Amino acid sequence: MSALATNLEKLDGYLARFRETGIKHRIGGKDCDGSAGTFQSTSPVNKTVICDVARGDASDIDAAARAAKDAFPAWRDMPALERKKILIRIAEGIEARAEEIALCECWDTGQALRFMSKAAIRGAENFRYFADQVTSARDGKQLQSPTLMNVTTRVPIGPVGVITPWNTPFMLSTWKIAPALAAGCTVVHKPAELSPLSARILVEIAEEAGLPPGVWNMVNGFGEDAGKALCEHRAIKAIAFVGESSTGSLIQKQGADTLKRCHLELGGKNPVIVFDDADLDRALDAVIFMIYSINGERCTSSSRLLVQDSIREEFEARLIARVNNIKVGNPLDPETVIGPLVGEEHFNKVTSYFDIAKEGGATIAAGGVTVGDEGYFVRPTLFTGANNQMRIAQEEIFGPVLTSIPFSTEEEALEIANDTDYGLTGYLWTNDLQRSLRFTEKLEAGMIWVNSENVRHLPTPFGGVKASGIGRDGGDWSFEFYMEQKHIGFATGEHRIPRLGA
Numbered sequence: 001m002s003a004l005a006t007n008l009e010k011l012d013g014y015l016a017r018f019r020e021t022g023i024k025h026r027i028g029g030k031d032c033d034g035s036a037g038t039f040q041s042t043s044p045v046n047k048t049v050i051c052d053v054a055r056g057d058a059s060d061i062d063a064a065a066r067a068a069k070d071a072f073p074a075w076r077d078m079p080a081l082e083r084k085k086i087l088i089r090i091a092e093g094i095e096a097r098a099e100e101i102a103l104c105e106c107w108d109t110g111q112a113l114r115f116m117s118k119a120a121i122r123g124a125e126n127f128r129y130f131a132d133q134v135t136s137a138r139d140g141k142q143l144q145s146p147t148l149m150n151v152t153t154r155v156p157i158g159p160v161g162v163i164t165p166w167n168t169p170f171m172l173s174t175w176k177i178a179p180a181l182a183a184g185c186t187v188v189h190k191p192a193e194l195s196p197l198s199a200r201i202l203v204e205i206a207e208e209a210g211l212p213p214g215v216w217n218m219v220n221g222f223g224e225d226a227g228k229a230l231c232e233h234r235a236i237k238a239i240a241f242v243g244e245s246s247t248g249s250l251i252q253k254q255g256a257d258t259l260k261r262c263h264l265e266l267g268g269k270n271p272v273i274v275f276d277d278a279d280l281d282r283a284l285d286a287v288i289f290m291i292y293s294i295n296g297e298r299c300t301s302s303s304r305l306l307v308q309d310s311i312r313e314e315f316e317a318r319l320i321a322r323v324n325n326i327k328v329g330n331p332l333d334p335e336t337v338i339g340p341l342v343g344e345e346h347f348n349k350v351t352s353y354f355d356i357a358k359e360g361g362a363t364i365a366a367g368g369v370t371v372g373d374e375g376y377f378v379r380p381t382l383f384t385g386a387n388n389q390m391r392i393a394q395e396e397i398f399g400p401v402l403t404s405i406p407f408s409t410e411e412e413a414l415e416i417a418n419d420t421d422y423g424l425t426g427y428l429w430t431n432d433l434q435r436s437l438r439f440t441e442k443l444e445a446g447m448i449w450v451n452s453e454n455v456r457h458l459p460t461p462f463g464g465v466k467a468s469g470i471g472r473d474g475g476d477w478s479f480e481f482y483m484e485q486k487h488i489g490f491a492t493g494e495h496r497i498p499r500l501g502a
Helices: 003-021 058-077 080-096 098-109 119-136 169-183 197-208 223-232 245-258 280-296 312-323 344-360 410-418 433-442 475-482
Strands: 025-027 030-032 038-042 049-054 142-144 148-156 160-163 187-190 216-218 238-242 261-265 271-274 304-308 363-366 381-384 401-407 425-429 447-450 483-491
Touching (some): 003 049, 003 098, 058 148, 058 187, 058 223, 080 169, 098 119, 098 197, 119 475, 160 223, 169 187, 169 475, 187 223, 223 245, 238 245, 238 475, 271 280, 280 312, 280 425, 312 363, 312 401, 344 401, 401 410, 410 433, 425 433, 433 447
Parallel strands (some): 187 216, 238 261, 271 304, 304 401, 381 401
Antiparallel strands (some): 142 148
16 A cells, blocks of 8 residues: 555544534533634645534633633743643643644645644644743743832733634644643634644644643634624634734734734745855755645745856756656655645636736746646745736735846845845845855845754744734743733832821
8 A cells, every 4th residue: 555545544544523522612611603603614735615613703712712811810820830831741642642643734735744744743842842931931030120110921911812824724723822822821712714634633632631721722614704793703812813914904903992012023025146256066955845845835935046147057957857746646655745726716816827927028948837726735836027016026925936036246145135025034045155245134024044044942043023923922022912010129129108197
């Protein structure tokens, strides 16, 4: 039996319970039907129905928010070492069900197994990392003044809302929820409607690990009803959101009346700049990996290639040959690099840029075509002959689509790189140390890698500038969002107090 056939057989076993019972909300430790009925989750691989999913509305969100509010005091006050043990058990539960998570996520989202096989492991790493930070999360400072001993501490902000996207949904859910729990917050999680499977598995793992009922609640649904209600609910003190920039703007508006704290991890149109003095073999590998892995459906993908004109022709020729050699196919096949796009609406959006590129005067040097009609498959695509004013250079396509733009000088490269509404990541390839120092200082991006693809280190800050978001994840930056600073001043003597009206 082939590896693909074996994986399909295993998947069928994992999906059997979802087909039988559907996916319910999880509120206060109990399964709940959706007040707005159900909707169907379908696979982008072949457009077949996976299962029915509870559809939440404002009443479901209210029930989940109340459960989170009721559970908050006990979770907040639980000894740090006890909370740490629970988070570690969650990590162990994730590792035990890694295969199930990976196969379900591939079928649910279209992501290739070669990348999603590591999603569960990364999720477990997130929980282990933040478990280790639990005991120090509330640590503060002692700041002496002439009359006071000033002490700072941090306390959890309260129940929080977490809204996660359909691209790598399992890993991103752990990335947001693990630090919230470590800080002492309770959670209402609304997963993306296109990818509900792994979110259900994750909340099950958490409760089996001993997480008390109501600490982590999950409500499925759509942004216009469940998402809006979550952002507007008075009991929810903060919203952590990953998604596109226009939705992030809407979330801020919805949370404004309750003065809700918002952490927004949004889109990108990230440049990878390749100078002629770079290690071109490694640069080529990184350019290809950062746009064609994960179906190009990630905010940190390097979707604009800025290549120095002295090497452009050779670099693009090598790039075209490699892109045409990338395997598109069933995501459960270990040999597949690119699976189907997540759904029909997104498929139509991505493929619309094939005509947009041609109408704008660019050349489709590779790809630019769909594959079959069973699912939402496209060939990895490369646009050449582009300039930065074209729509393909300014708009986030969010698929396996790369736009190549030539430049002559360092100054021109910097101008092109910064000429976008976004500012999430940047990738710089050069062996000139002084140039890398100059360039990274002026590049408008929250995260920059020099002579490297995106390699995440959990203690470092993750986030963007401009339309790419507000706030930072990672290390202590996560706790800055999920916790409030508190100052207490202790008088060290009997200093003079003004005696008004004496």
